[in-house]
Amino acid sequence: MEDTEKDSQQHPDSVPEMGEDAVMTAGPSSPFPALTEEERQELQEELVKVEDEIQTLSQVLxxxxxxxxxxxxxxxxxxLNELKQNITKTWQGVTTSNAYRRTSETLSQASLKATAAFSNVGSAISRKLEDVRNAPTFKTFGEKVETLKTKMSPSASATTPNDRDDGSPATDSLLGQPEGSPTQEAPMN
Known part of the structure; x- marks a missing residue:
């Protein structure tokens, strides 16, 4: 209680609560014109009447x-059913709004543009990879690997690289050798 009194002393320009307390504390220092005793009595009766009506309406409510x-x-x-209905109505209101439709259209267009951009990037990467495969440096590297492969496999020298596939006799002969048997290897230079 002392805190409340201290608080009201520290903040003298604070607004009093509305209602009976505010009416009672307003007193003669209020900015309203001075009332006669008869006017004051009428207002007091009206106040009681309005308060009774409010109480009655609260009870009826x-x-x-x-x-x-x-x-x-x-x-x-x-x-829960009411909540679902409210959410459904609200969602329908949102989806039919102009702002939602414009945003949806914008996002749809952005999605189409992003898809096209990703497709273009993929195509460009594929073209670049094809260019790299067809580049003379890559072909030279491939030829060197093939030459090295031919030198490492003795029976592969009888066949050409284009005639062989993964199941070639050279590969089969290397795979078919027992673990302990020696293999011929050409020195790498």
Whole structure:
């Protein structure tokens, strides 16, 4: 309680709460014109009347809310069903809005452009790889590997590189040798 008093002393220009307390604390220092005793009595009666009406309306509202809850319960409408319906209505409202449609169209166009860009990048990479394979340096390297392969395999010298595939006699002869048998190897220079 002392904290409240200290707080109100520290903040003298704070706004009082609305309601009975505010009316009582306003007193004669309020900016309203001075009231006669008769006017003051009428306003006091009107205040009591309005407060009674508010209380009555609050009670009626509570009864109506209870009646609403009973009807919903009898119909099988649960808070979860209401939430789902609200979400569905809200989503329909969002999807039919102009902003959503414009955003959706923009994203769709961006997706198409991105797909085209990725396709172009893929094609460019494929072309570059093909260029590298057809480059003289790569062919020379391939020929050197083939020459080395021919030198390493003694029976492969009888066949040409174009006549062989992975199941060639040269490969088969190397694979068919027992583990302990010596193989011929040409020195690498």
């Amino acid at each position: 509570a009864v109506k809310e209870k009646q609403l809850a009973d009807i919903k319960r009898k119909l099988g409408i649960t808070p």
